[in-house]
Amino acid sequence: MDAEIELKLFIQPQHHDLLKKILNEYPNSTPQGQKKLTNGYFDTDDLQLRRWDMGLRVRGFDNQLEQTIKTAGRVVGGIHSRPEYNVNIDQKTPILSRFPKEIWPIGNDLDKVSTSLTCIFETNFERQTWHIYLNDSLVEVALDVGEIIANDKVDPICELEFELLAGDTSALVTLAIEVAKSVPFRLGKASKAQRGYQLAGKSKPFTIEHIDYVSLPKNNNMQQVLSTLLETGLERWQLIENILTLPTSDVHQQSALWGELRHCVRLLRLTLNQFGLLDQRTSPLFDHLEQALAFVSPLQSCCLLLQDDAKPLANINNKTLVCQQLENHISLMSVSTQLASIWQQPEYGQLQLALVDLLLTAESGKNQGRHYPELGLFANQLQQASWKRIGKSMPITAEMNSIDYQHVADALDESILVGFAYGEMYPAKKREAFRAPWQDLALGISTLSAYKILRHLSAQHQLNIEAWLDNKETSLLFAMEHSRKSALKVPIYW
Template sequence: MDAEIELKLFMQSQHNDLLVKLLNGMSDSTPQNITSLTNKYFDTAKLQLRSWKMGLRIRKGENFTEQTIKTAGTVSGGIHSRPEYNVPLSQDKPELALFPKEVWPEEADIDALQAELTCVFETNFTRQAWHIYIEGSLVEVAFDVGKVIANGEVDPICEIEFELLAGETSALLHLAIEVAKHIPVRLGKASKAQRGYHLAGHLPAIALEQIDYICLPTDKSLSKTLEVLLETGIERWQVIEALLIDTNDIVQQAKLWSQLRACVRLLRLTLMQFGLLNSDVLTHFDVIEQKLQFIEPLQSLSLLLDEPQKLLGKRIDKTQIIPLVQQSVNELVLNQRLSCLWQLPEYGQLQLALVELLLKTANGSHQLVDYPELGLFANHLQQDSWQKIVDLMPISAAMDSLDYQQVAQGLDESILVGFAYGELYQSDDREAFRAPWQDLALGIQTLGCYQLLAKLTEQSEVDISDWLQDKEASLLFAMEHSRKSALNNQPYW
């Protein structure tokens, strides 16, 4: 048995030649043979192996055929660790009896399983590999280009795998970070097998788990809390990416983009709170935040597409207004594809920097001895966040629409602090305090919707300027009343 420890990165094919040149030119790099590999993955009609969290594959190269079974492993941030068993084979069909008996669950009937096996999907690719020594460790870098094939459907493969052959896991990250300095990459969450099962229609649709508040460690350890916050943010970031790829619904895309930005902001806040936000990582965050500015108008206009009756009421010209909004939203989404983000070198560099911090935290490399216990730490963060809101929108000030737009990010970040540490507090007091601020955040989006509607209808035959002014004035009146009441509420921490 081998314990496979690897880091996977996805990249775009226009950078293939640059990657090969980079890896060939690295010191202590030994190029390996370029091989064409065909891989058939097997399971039963009822996906018995999948239910046991096992994967069965036959791989064929020019001079070998082998069967591999991988058992349940772990993924932390982007590091995959999974036991695997490899056995040489002389035919194109698996022979389960060749694997050690301890591989199988006690209830497994190997003969029955063998009889029911069928090929579910294939992954065929060309692999170019290098052995690279770094920091006293040996890493195999495999660059795979090809395709996943299932049910007549094809999904392209263009990925880099860093597998630890000997030494420390940190070497995988340091080598990947070096690659990311030269080539735009992103973390690869889904294995080829997962992509194959998905393409074959044997995996349920990806779902983003609803989290009201992050589940913090029961021992209230600050180090473990940092680990949970980092892992939650990195994991959700990758899930949201996958959902954005698969989602065509515009309103749903707008919500996903908002949640992706929330992950990025939460991760930045977490690093800042724990004193881990250095200048390089801060620059990465700033570049990505700048690229995500389209989310504000997308959020605002999508409110109208999501609930037109609520925002437009009984206006008879809504059939003229909604197409204008739809066109604007479509343009925003089309001009801001994920591929644009993936071309930013800072995107992959930030993801890898976060995984490195997560690995160091899990290994106990961050000494947080000067921090108070978690409850006091959270109270301090909540108070600091609250004071910033008080300073941004003092109770004595009258705020107009522009004022609210300018404090939107500060309010969003304050709400995220409460999201991260909220489970430490009594729910009734917490929700009573947070509700008006969440309503204000929605109000700011709605104000943005009215302002964008005014611009969209300026050049059209629809004249709703007076109506929009009345709606905005009415909403501002309600928001001002809600804000001043909320500022008088007793904090729950």
């Protein structure tokens, strides 16, 4: 058995030549040549192996055939770790009896599984490799370019894998960070096998389920709390990326996904700041990404007005024309190409890799020199500090207008995220009673932003809706002020 530990990154084809030049010239790098790999992935029609969390393939290379089975493993950030078993064979279909008996679940019917195997999909690609020594570690870097084929469907492969051959796992991230200074990447959570099952229609599409509170460890181990928060943010970030890559014309779905992606990024930044880990390396990277995501708030505001067949615009004059101008405004945001554009900025992948590095450090316990209060006290202090900032920015004695609310939007968003990160620790009834009006206020702020966009469009295109806007904004501000002053009186739940 081999324990495969690798970091997977996705790369765009236009960067291949630069990447090869960097790897060829990297200190202590030895090019290992290029080979063509053909791979058939096998399972039963009812996906018995997948239900056992196993992946089975037969790989052809250099006139040889090798069958490999990977058993249950783990993906942390972009680090894939799975036990695997490799056996040379002389046929293109796998022979399960050649693998060790102890890897199979108790009570399995291996003969039945063997006779039911079929090739579900193929992955065929050119692999160019380098061996690079980094301190006391040896890393194999592989550039894979090719395609996944399933039922006449094709999905391109264009990825870089850093596999640990000897030494410390941290060498994978250290080397990737160096390369990412020159070549744009993003973390690759989905393996070729996962993508193949998806392409073959043998797995459910990626979806965002109801967002629940972060499930924190119960043992008061603050390093594990940090690891859980970082891993939750990174995992969700990559899941949203995967969904955003799927073709869709539903701008409302895209708006929701972009909003969730920004929440993930902000949660990660907030976590680093809370644990004293936001530094000169990560802070500018977060700033850069936050700027790149500046389109998200206007997108969400426009979609608010257009939801439910533009129900919020039901009583407006020239509704059809107003809707058309809002749709044009959204079109100018180029939402469908935003992800590809942001990926091309090196800071995007650099931030993801920096977070993986911090996650590995937390999991290894190398932050033990830092002292934090026990979890309950830590969470209470964070909630209280956030609450004080909200009370200071919107005191109960103040009368707030639309501009005032715009100015506190980010602070309110941060406060809501603090509650999301630690809310699971508190009684649900009191927690939800406290949070609900603040979440309503956040929605109100987004609606005020939408009215601001409408004012701009009205002036630009002579829509003549100023009177309608004045009435809507006055009514909304009245409701928000009442809600805010009531919310400030609700007892805290921590």
